Amino acid sequence: MDNIKNIGFVSTRIEGTDGVSLEIEKWAQVLERNNFNCFYFAGRCDREPDKSLVVPEAFFDHPEIKEIQNKCIGSTHRSTETSDKIHKISDFLKSKLYKFIKKFDIHLLIVENALAIPMNIPLGLAITEFTVETCFPVIAHHHDFYWERDRFIINAAKDYLDSAFPPKLTSIKHVTINSLASEQLSLRKGISNIVIPNVYDFSKEPDKTSSKTCSEIRKVAGLEKDDIMVLQPTRVVPRKWIERAVETVYLMNLKEPKLFISHVASDEGKNYFKRIKNYSNILGVEIVTLDKYVGSERNVKKNNNKKYTIGNMYDCADIITYPSGYEGFGNAFLETIYHKKPIIVNRYSIFIADIEPKDFDVITFDGFITEETVQNALNLLKDKERLEHMVEKNYKLGMRFFSYEVLEFHLLGLIKSLSLRGC
Numbered sequence: 001m002d003n004i005k006n007i008g009f010v011s012t013r014i015e016g017t018d019g020v021s022l023e024i025e026k027w028a029q030v031l032e033r034n035n036f037n038c039f040y041f042a043g044r045c046d047r048e049p050d051k052s053l054v055v056p057e058a059f060f061d062h063p064e065i066k067e068i069q070n071k072c073i074g075s076t077h078r079s080t081e082t083s084d085k086i087h088k089i090s091d092f093l094k095s096k097l098y099k100f101i102k103k104f105d106i107h108l109l110i111v112e113n114a115l116a117i118p119m120n121i122p123l124g125l126a127i128t129e130f131t132v133e134t135c136f137p138v139i140a141h142h143h144d145f146y147w148e149r150d151r152f153i154i155n156a157a158k159d160y161l162d163s164a165f166p167p168k169l170t171s172i173k174h175v176t177i178n179s180l181a182s183e184q185l186s187l188r189k190g191i192s193n194i195v196i197p198n199v200y201d202f203s204k205e206p207d208k209t210s211s212k213t214c215s216e217i218r219k220v221a222g223l224e225k226d227d228i229m230v231l232q233p234t235r236v237v238p239r240k241w242i243e244r245a246v247e248t249v250y251l252m253n254l255k256e257p258k259l260f261i262s263h264v265a266s267d268e269g270k271n272y273f274k275r276i277k278n279y280s281n282i283l284g285v286e287i288v289t290l291d292k293y294v295g296s297e298r299n300v301k302k303n304n305n306k307k308y309t310i311g312n313m314y315d316c317a318d319i320i321t322y323p324s325g326y327e328g329f330g331n332a333f334l335e336t337i338y339h340k341k342p343i344i345v346n347r348y349s350i351f352i353a354d355i356e357p358k359d360f361d362v363i364t365f366d367g368f369i370t371e372e373t374v375q376n377a378l379n380l381l382k383d384k385e386r387l388e389h390m391v392e393k394n395y396k397l398g399m400r401f402f403s404y405e406v407l408e409f410h411l412l413g414l415i416k417s418l419s420l421r422g423c
Contacts, residue, residue: 004107004137004419006037008100010127011112012060012120014042014052017263017294017310018235019198019331020113020143026199027110027141030408039104041097043120053100057089060119064089068121071156078156086122086160093126101136108418109138115166116142117149121157128164131171137418138172141196144328145181147188166191173414177329178350194414197354198329199407200338202399209315217308217316221260221288228254228381231317233310233332234324235263236273236289241346243279244323244369248344250283251374258286259321262294262313314339319377323369324348330355337398340391344377358401361390 009024028038040052043059056062060069064085071082100106114123131138146152146165155161166174166189174193176182182195223229230252232245242261249259259280280287293308314320320336320343327333327348333355336343344363345351356364363380365373380387 002419004036004415006039006104006106007031007108007110008039008041008104008106009110009112010041010097010100011114012042012058012123013044014040014112015044015046019328022331023141023143023198024112026201026404026407027411029201030404030411034408034412039100039106041100051104053096053103055093055096057093058096058120058123062120065120065122069119072121072160073118073152073155073157075156076154082156086125089122090125090129093123094130097126097130107137108415109136111138111140113141113143115140115164116145118146118152118157118161118165121160121164124164125160128167128169131167131169135171138169139175139414139418140166140172141175141177142166142181142185142193143177145184147184148181148326148328171418173418175414178354180349180353181328194410196407196410197402198331198334199402199404200334200398202338202395202403203405206311206315206339209312213308213312214316217293217312220293221290222258223256227256227258228252228319229260229317230258230319230321231260231262231313232321233262233313233317233335234322236261236276238272239324239326241323241325242276244346244365245321246276246280246283246285246287247369248321248323248374248377249285251369251371252378256286257284258288260288260290260313260317262290262310264291310335311339314341317341318381319344322346323365327351334398334402337391337394340395342377342380342387342390344373358397360394360397362394 011020011024014021014024031038040047042054043056043062045052045054057064068082068086072078111127114120115127118124130136146161168189168191174185174191175196176185176193177196177198179195182193185191185193221229230249232242234240236242245259249257277287290313294310294313314335320341322332322343322345324346325348327350329350333343333345347364347366363373363377
């Protein structure tokens with residue numbers, strides 16, 4: 001690995017607390033403790049400015065990129081003007097990739113999801129063309145594929161999807177985050193890959209949030225001392241099935257029924273959030289969004305508008321809801337285990353395939369919430385001895401199967417194999 005020292009992460013967004021950004025930070029921590037230097041290329045980025053190249057057109061929410069999305073997704077016809085714009089922006093982004101490589105003397109690129117889901121078609125094409133032109137070593141880290149999302153079924157970009165999402169090139173090593181995605185990538189694209197699950201640094205016990213900070217958070221949330229805090233620690237997007245979390249709170253028969261949501265509500269539009277608000281109003285459950293207070297650890301340190309970390313929210317919560325219909329893996333599940341909290345989780349496909357067989361002790365349901373499920377949760381919260389045994393067992397399992405050491409083993413082996421090969 002002597003010829004690889006400087007590693008560049010490439011993504012549409014490397015910022016905040018979304019799953020991809022969090023995993024980038026974990027990979028970077030593992031790489032840096034093994035004496036690699038990490039740099040960042042993205043449309044939005046909150047990493048060190050002197051290690052980053054920010055190109056607004058790389059962001060999936062850039063106006064020109066959104067216009068391309070609107071014209072390519074949900075339609076079966078693409079105009080010449082749209083094709084020309086795609087190629088123009090792709091060429092521009094490719095030139096910026098060349099600049100990034102030269103500026104920071106990059107030896108390896110790690111592309112985070114930008115070659116998996118076509119949120120920014122020109123960026124995927126730019127990375128693919130750059131790789132073809134240079135035989136540059138690349139690790140393509142795929143979190144979710146376009147064929148896993150219904151909204152991409154009808155599209156006017158099949159030629160681009162076939163060639164770049166992801167591309168089958170000899171200088172690219174592919175990483176998926178679950179076994180089902182791995183199988184589908186092999187079947188659909190004929191691309192060999194390895195599975196590296198999402199991870200957490202279980203070797204480092206979590207810093208406990210002070211009782212003073214928890215009191216502040218509960219005050220902000222409008223909770224009394226003995227009220228139960230039910231936390232939904234995800235973005236507000238349809239696949240999270242947040243209706244089930246609302247139903248959970250409703251069936252708890254709390255004095256002040258509230259569901260707390262930690263993340264932003266507008267990543268995929270605001271219609272779903274409106275739907276959740278309307279549904280919760282019908283059931284008499286108050287939705288309390290906390291995203292304006294919550295940032296990543298690096299943001300909290302430098303930005304006074306973000307007072308608390310997501311870890312603070314876990315520590316102050318009594319129970320976590322995770323009712324997703326689909327997840328690429330399940331960052332919030334690992335975060336819950338790490339912060340030693342009980343969780344109510346829907347048995348989504350990846351949970352069944354890759355997590356449940358590890359024998360975690362959690363409260364599960366199949367697609368819909370029942371009174372029995374909720375009663376099990378309430379009984380657990382009253383039984384402190386059972387709760388303590390549960391969270392400690394889960395933490396040990398997390399350390400065994402989803403630790404930084406697991407990531408380190410696979411990632412260093414991958415880098416070594418890339419350092420020994422070319423086109």
